[in-house]
Amino acid sequence: MKRRSWLQKQGWMGYAFILPNMLGILLFFILPALFSFVLMFTNYQFANPDVSFTGLDNFKRLFQDENFYSSIKYTAIFLLSVPVSLILAFAVALILNRSVYLKGLLRGMFFLPYISSGVAVAFVWMLLFQPTHGPINEALRWVGMVSPPGWFADPDAAMYAIDVVQIWFMMGYNMIIYLAALQEISTEQLEAAKIDGAKTGTITWKIIWPLVSPTTFLLLITGLIMTMKSFSLIQAITQGGPSGSTTILSLYVYKTAFSYYEMGYASTISWFLFAVIMLITVIQWIGQKRWVHY
Amino acid sequence: MRRSKWLVTVVCFLITALVIGGCSGGAGGNTNGNKPNTDPAPTDKPAEKVKLKLWGAVPAEAGPQAVVEAWNAENPDIEVEYIRFVNDDPGNLKLDTALMTGQDADLYMNYQLTRLQKRVDAGLAVDLSTLTDYKVDEQMGPDAAQWKIADKYYGLPTKKNMAFIWLNKQKLDEAGLPVPPIDWTWSDLQQYAAKLKKDNVYGLLQHEAAYTATLDGTIAGLGVTKADGTSNFDNPLWKQNFEILHNMMFKDKSTPEYSEQLTSKMPVDTMFLKGEAAMLTAGEFIFRNANNLKDYPHDFQIAFAAIPRVNKEQTDFKYPGGLGDVLSINAKSKNQEAAWKFAQWYADGGMLPMASGGRIPSSKSVDSKQAIDLMLKGVEDKYDRESLNNVVFGKFESFQLSVPQQVIDARKEEFEKYFLNKQDIDTTLKNMAKRHQEFIK
Numbered sequence: 008m009k010r011r012s013w014l015q016k017q018g019w020m021g022y023a024f025i026l027p028n029m030l031g032i033l034l035f036f037i038l039p040a041l042f043s044f045v046l047m048f049t050n051y052q053f054a055n056p057d058v059s060f061t062g063l064d065n066f067k068r069l070f071q072d073e074n075f076y077s078s079i080k081y082t083a084i085f086l087l088s089v090p091v092s093l094i095l096a097f098a099v100a101l102i103l104n105r106s107v108y109l110k111g112l113l114r115g116m117f118f119l120p121y122i123s124s125g126v127a128v129a130f131v132w133m134l135l136f137q138p139t140h141g142p143i144n145e146a147l148r149w150v151g152m153v154s155p156p157g158w159f160a161d162p163d164a165a166m167y168a169i170d171v172v173q174i175w176f177m178m179g180y181n182m183i184i185y186l187a188a189l190q191e192i193s194t195e196q197l198e199a200a201k202i203d204g205a206k207t208g209t210i211t212w213k214i215i216w217p218l219v220s221p222t223t224f225l226l227l228i229t230g231l232i233m234t235m236k237s238f239s240l241i242q243a244i245t246q247g248g249p250s251g252s253t254t255i256l257s258l259y260v261y262k263t264a265f266s267y268y269e270m271g272y273a274s275t276i277s278w279f280l281f282a283v284i285m286l287i288t289v290i291q292w293i294g295q296k297r298w299v300h301y
Numbered sequence: 302m303r304r305s306k307w308l309v310t311v312v313c314f315l316i317t318a319l320v321i322g323g324c325s326g327g328a329g330g331n332t333n334g335n336k337p338n339t340d341p342a343p344t345d346k347p348a349e350k351v352k353l354k355l356w357g358a359v360p361a362e363a364g365p366q367a368v369v370e371a372w373n374a375e376n377p378d379i380e381v382e383y384i385r386f387v388n389d390d391p392g393n394l395k396l397d398t399a400l401m402t403g404q405d406a407d408l409y410m411n412y413q414l415t416r417l418q419k420r421v422d423a424g425l426a427v428d429l430s431t432l433t434d435y436k437v438d439e440q441m442g443p444d445a446a447q448w449k450i451a452d453k454y455y456g457l458p459t460k461k462n463m464a465f466i467w468l469n470k471q472k473l474d475e476a477g478l479p480v481p482p483i484d485w486t487w488s489d490l491q492q493y494a495a496k497l498k499k500d501n502v503y504g505l506l507q508h509e510a511a512y513t514a515t516l517d518g519t520i521a522g523l524g525v526t527k528a529d530g531t532s533n534f535d536n537p538l539w540k541q542n543f544e545i546l547h548n549m550m551f552k553d554k555s556t557p558e559y560s561e562q563l564t565s566k567m568p569v570d571t572m573f574l575k576g577e578a579a580m581l582t583a584g585e586f587i588f589r590n591a592n593n594l595k596d597y598p599h600d601f602q603i604a605f606a607a608i609p610r611v612n613k614e615q616t617d618f619k620y621p622g623g624l625g626d627v628l629s630i631n632a633k634s635k636n637q638e639a640a641w642k643f644a645q646w647y648a649d650g651g652m653l654p655m656a657s658g659g660r661i662p663s664s665k666s667v668d669s670k671q672a673i674d675l676m677l678k679g680v681e682d683k684y685d686r687e688s689l690n691n692v693v694f695g696k697f698e699s700f701q702l703s704v705p706q707q708v709i710d711a712r713k714e715e716f717e718k719y720f721l722n723k724q725d726i727d728t729t730l731k732n733m734a735k736r737h738q739e740f741i742k
Contacts, residue, residue, distance in 0.1 A: 054397045054423040137564050160560030162723055249563060250717040266390045267707055268397075268419060 046274040053268035065275040075276065077251065078259040082235065084166045085255050088173040089230040093223060095174065096181030101211065103182070104189045114186070118179035125176075129243035132172045133159060159245055162252035169241055169253055173234065181226050188222040189215070220299045228291055235284050256280045351639045353381045356396050356409040357626075358388035363589055364655030372643065372651060379639045381408075388412050400425045403633030407640045411456055411627040414701040418450055420629065426455035427630040432641045440648070441663045444623040447701040458624035459648045461661045462699070463585040464514050464608055465692050466490075470685050471601035472497055472579040480688045481606045483695065487515065487545045490580075490609045494555035497579035504555030506569040507562075508583035513712075514608045514621045515542055521700035522617030532737035534712065535730040538611045543719060543726055545611075550720065559720035574599050582608070584621075585693065588659030592680050604685035605692035623699035624663045626652075661694075669694070711736040 051058045136158035147155035156164035200210050238257045247254035264273035365383045386392040399406040411417040420426045437454045445458045476496045494504025519538045527533050549556045573581040574597040590597050610618040630640045649666040656675040715733045718724035
């Protein structure tokens with residue numbers, strides 16, 4: 008028998024160290040998740056002891072539920088904010104990576120939204136988007152728009168207004184990560200391209216963009232997942248209204264579970280949400296071979 | 302190597318088992334421990350102090366604290382602690398969770414019939430007929446029966462509920478308008494609002510809690526469903542009501558446009574008390590602020606009008622009100638007898654300190670004049686007594702809304718589209734009826 012090193016013998020200690028945390032995860036994430044999987048097949052109402060297995064009834068209901076389909080539509084509109092914020096963040100990072108006046112200050116300013124309190128920020132945006140005397144509509148009227156949209160009070164525009172807030176929110180974080188990626192690019196490559204006569208546009212799209220593609224991939228995946236799950240921003244601004252026009256899937260789950268107490272059905276919707284996130288991630292993982300260069 | 306791996310696994314499981322077992326063991330111990338409580342206390346030991354927790358949605362400083370302190374001074378053997386919850390979805394969720402465990406809530410207030418219904422379904426409310434022979438109907442009057450579930454009481458309706466319109470008497474006088482009669486209609490209201498409107502003064506504001514008062518009173522009279530069992534949400538009275546309100550928003554501009562009220566989260570009660578509106582649809586809960594002249598100073602008199610009917614021909618209109626603040630006992634509480642003792646004391650007069658906030662006890666054991674005097678103490682001259690007596694303390698045929706939250710939400714989504722000019726009135730009514738129909742199917 009080989010003598011084990013001191014470090015190997017301490018292996019159990021490692022487990023002991025992560026045990027408290029693992030217990031937490033087990034108790035508060037994994038068990039509830041498994042529990043909700045079981046709930047999917049029941050008619051469980053919160054606090055109500057009368058529970059029975061209803062088989063696939065919840066799924067039948069899901070596919071006939073118009074509110075569910077509309078919440079998918081609004082989730083899709085909400086997801087638009089991810090690529091848009093990525094492109095904007097990339098552009099800003101490019102500019103701030105060069106020599107600009109007040110670089111540090113500008114970087115800080117762009118990052119500020121990400122670290123500020125979500126609810127406070129939500130109120131500021133509500134004021135900005137106020138339809139009759141908010142600054143945004145005042146400005147639109149000033150440039151000649153007769154009837155600017157009602158934003159958070161307009162079922163056709165509310166989701167896009169939320170998108171704007173989300174983009175503004177996520178941009179700073181994306182920009183910081185992009186900045187780090189840009190710093191990694193060796194100046195030799197860029198100089199060589201310049202000497203060969205490449206224009207700025209060519210350098211940006213043929214050299215820099217491919218070189219930061221792993222970062223883009225990371226931000227895209229995490230961004231889509233986070234956006235799909237996000238909840239507090241919309242809850243703070245519109246609570247899913249007006250007329251349900253900002254009720255994305257995660258809000259619909261919340262409403263079904265905690266307003267209507269239909270835990271069984273809410274579990275079904277949330278597992279559907281999980282399946283969608285999973286599917287998108289898998290598709291991206293497969294698709295990455297075409298455009299991500301490590 | 303193998304042995305150590307096993308050891309780790311075993312230790313992990315042991316700790317997990319200990320933690321989980323510890324929790325459930327504690328709970329089990331408690332259930333055993335509470336048994337002697339129902340038996341008479343042994344004579345050789347001094348009776349243990351019973352601790353009760355009372356959940357309600359009124360801020361502690363607006364009365365409940367005084368109520369609880371008075372009880373604790375009188376009853377050294379039963380100590381009551383007041384816990385405030387906010388009467389919204391997260392707040393009620395918190396309460397329901399506490400009720401389920403049976404640890405932190407012995408008594409609680411219900412404010413909506415649908416919520417009480419859910420609690421009864423979940424077995425979280427004691428059937429009061431099993432406790433003593435307290436005659437709820439006799440004590441609380443005929444309106445109490447609206448809170449019966451399957452012909453049984455699961456809570457004491459402790460206070461008079463009221464929804465009505467607050468009037469700025471000074472502005473009414475300036476416009477030469479009398480205090481409207483009890484049986485006025487929405488057309489009258491529209492005319493009043495148009496005449497009372499000025500620059501920076503709205504004719505009418507509506508509190509969110511009373512926004513659908515006429516709609517609900519209409520459907521309470523007509524029936525939620527028609528004779529053939531289909532939804533009654535497309536009735537012509539609603540149509541007329543919606544159209545009048547729409548005209549007030551967009552033609553007369555005597556009430557805020559819906560989008561305005563939605564996005565600026567108007568503090569309607571503050572605006573009314575500041576004189577920025579001549580009329581306010583709300584309820585008795587505004588007394589809390591209206592009686593507080595320090596934070597809400599105003600020098601005008603306030604008069605009252607009933608919630609208007611849709612039109613003169615409407616015969617079976619019912620008024621939102623009746624009784625409210627339904628005090629229930631948690632069926633999982635260990636101290637139900639003590640809780641029942643407190644509940645009766647509260648309903649039969651213990652709640653008087655809450656009167657200054659507009660909560661008038663419904664029990665006949667309480668002299669309602671005393672409660673009214675308490676409510677108006679120091680602000681007698683701020684109210685028009687005649688309309689106060691006729692409207693706030695008047696007798697109306699009332700109802701409790703028993704439409705599930707899902708249907709209420711669907712209805713709101715549809716009428717929002719109408720008031721945001723995204724959908725015409727006929728489509729709105731059709732969709733409301735359709736979505737209601739889908740739910741009751």
